[in-house]
Amino acid sequence: MKLLVEFNDKKNIDMTYCDGVILSLENYSVTGKDTYSLEEICDITNKYQGKEIFVSLNKNFFNKDLEGLREVLLRLDKMNIKGIFFYDIAVLQLKRELNLKVDLVWSQTHMVNNYKTCDYYFEKGVKYALLGKELTLEEIIEIIKKSSIISMVEVVSRASIAFSKRKLLTNFYHDLGKDPQKELIIHEKVSNENYIVKEKKDGTAFYKEKLTNGTSIIKDLFDIGCSYIIMREDLEEFNILLKDTYKYIENNCQDESFILKYKKLGDYTNFFFKKTIYKVKKNG
Amino acid sequence: MGRIELLAPAGDLERLKVNLLYGADSVYIGGESYGLRANATNFTLEEIKEGCSFAHKLGKKVFLTLNIVFHNEDMEDVFSYIDKVVECGIDAFIVSDAFIISYIKKNYKNVEVHLSTQNSTSNIDAVKYFKNEGVDRVVLAREVGKNDIKEIIDETGIDIEVFIHGAMCTCYSGRCALSNYVTNRDANRGGCAQVCRFAFSCKEEKDFTFATKDLNMAKYIKDLIDIGVKSLKIEGRMRSLYYLATVIGSYRKIIDGIYDNTLTGKEFSILEERLKKVANRETSSHYFLKEADYNDQYYTGRVEVSNQDYLGLITGYDKENNCLVMVERNYFKPGDKTEIFTPSGKTYSYVIDKIYDKDMNELEVARHPEEVLKLKFPLELEPYSMIRLV
Secondary structure, rough: EEEEEOOOOOHHOOOOOOOOEEEEEEEOOOOOOOEEEEHHHHEEEHHOOOOEEEEEEEEOOOHHHHHHHHHHHHHHOOOOOEEEEOOOHHHHHHHHHHHOOOOOEOOOOOHHOOOHHHHHHOOOOOOOOOOOOOOOHHHHHHHHHHOOOOEEEEEEEEEEEEEEEOOOHHHHHHHHHOOOOOEEEEEEOOOEEEEEEEEOOOOOEEEEEEOEEOOOOHHOOOOOOOOEEEEEEEOOOHHHHHHHHHHHHOOOOHHHHHHHHHHHHHOOOOOOOOOOOOOOOOOO | OOOOOEEEEEEEEHHHHHHHHOOOOOEEEEEEEOOOOOOOOOOOOHHHHHHHHHHHHOEEEEEEEEEEOHHHOOOOOOOHHHHHHHHOOEEEEOOOHHHHHHHHHHHOOOOEEEHHHHHOOHHHHHHHHHHHEEEEOOEOOOOOOOHHHHHHHHHOEEEEEEEEEOOHHHHHHEEEHHHHHHHHOOHHOOOEEEEOHHHHEOOOOOOOOOOOOOEOOOOHHHHHHHHHOOOEEEEEOOOOOOHHHHHHOOOHHHHHHHHHOOOHHHHHHHHHHHHHHOEEEEOEOOOOOOOHHHHHHHHOOOOOOOOOOEEEEEEEEEOOOEEEEEOOOOOOOOOOOOEOOOOOOOEEEEEEEEEEHHHHHHHOOOOOOOEEEEEEEOOOOOOOOOEEEO
């Protein structure tokens, strides 16, 4: 099982204790952390040969974006890139049309939820899938067992939970008559939970403030043969966690003290052990 | 080339009939599983069959939403469910999850597959992909503007459906799990709690809200016809009969008036005003001509106005007493100026005179919703005629 990381800042990139990184391409990616130009991505692939460099192009594209998207895909195809995370199906269409060799990661956030659709995209030439964060561990395991696609599971992050094309913070601060802020923590009263709202060039993203601590499921994923786990740099002393996780996996997830140690990251395990309700009432 | 399709939402069999009688060309409905309105009444297989039969007799169509994003546990019976729905006579499935597409196309040549807006399809290449997969129609993302819609139609030639009226999502459809995280209800499996209409506290003096105004494209129907859109979709499977009759009836008149070159400015203003009055929120055209901006949202939390104009549904005629029989919805009294309107588009100005209960006892006012009342009227009217304040 490999460990992929998204670092907060390009200055923080350290590949010692991970197998690869996810880099968000500037102007083509949303919800990510720092963004990278094609040149920077090229430099990183050259610098870290032997490591797996994935690039995220997870925007919803409009017609005006397509010409640039073609060029970008052609350039990425020539680099030593392991794969491209995509949300918009235009990327898959262009892989076919342009006969690209680079592999794709189906990354439609809240829609990557079952083994049949994973297999559907696998048959269409998509090699990897970043599984939805609203899945239970049981569902994740079933997908890994039943689908031919190579699954990736995000285990430590502040979950990205929604994305709007609207400039929600600009509008909010305009209404207040104040200078716009690019980030705001909001609080939902009933559930007593905080969320982070971030506005960028292409819209507004929502994140859960509480850190998803999936350290306790890494062994289950390892045992089932999950190919990749992902951690995002959403906490202090991330490098220590990274090093410990890397060693933990290296030792076949046998060190139980790892799980005990990282209980300190909190008990929020997202949907790994909690199903969402979707049928609020039965028809009468 | 035929006229543009007017596609209406039907939460139950009665709404399906009202929509079609008031001028919808097609309706979309939800079955008991797999649709994005788990809280709606939804249709049993028998009701789907009856709805399809009713629609087909009128030369109209019925589409079924199958647009949840499936989890493993949801998939087990879906193909047999599709088989059963096809037997009921369904004309198209509205799907979101791609694994469904090939099953329908492989097994049912005469049943269309429409790609749900839940996929937020927003560009030529994505549409081309799904066209190649056999999708017959794409419901575009609500974020797509006029020029992009035209380019997509010109470049792909596929049937394009766009929303023209009703509630909007704040985020990209499908790319929002706020409901899952805030309320533990799965937005992509029919449990959306409309968290984008909640108010959140923050460090500022006012709550953070991000609810959008509703969509109203009445002014732009001609543009949508001109650029080659195939279908105009109304949102709202859970809306009232009165809302549907008014909205569908108004858009029917606008569409026909444009094609027949009979829509005067005055008539359009009346229809526009009617649409405005039946709405429970302010409206906007959002992304159609520009990026959505400050003016397309609310900043004061949940804003919904209750509409009191709808006085009741006319359910029959008492020939002995020359009275319309109606089921009351909102308060009214003698002297109120009203309009009685019918599915075929006839309207009658009517001042309330005497109000009777079902046994012909005279009442001072009508104040009990759901009460059966009678009003003197010289004509028997079509089923599903209604009465509203003017």
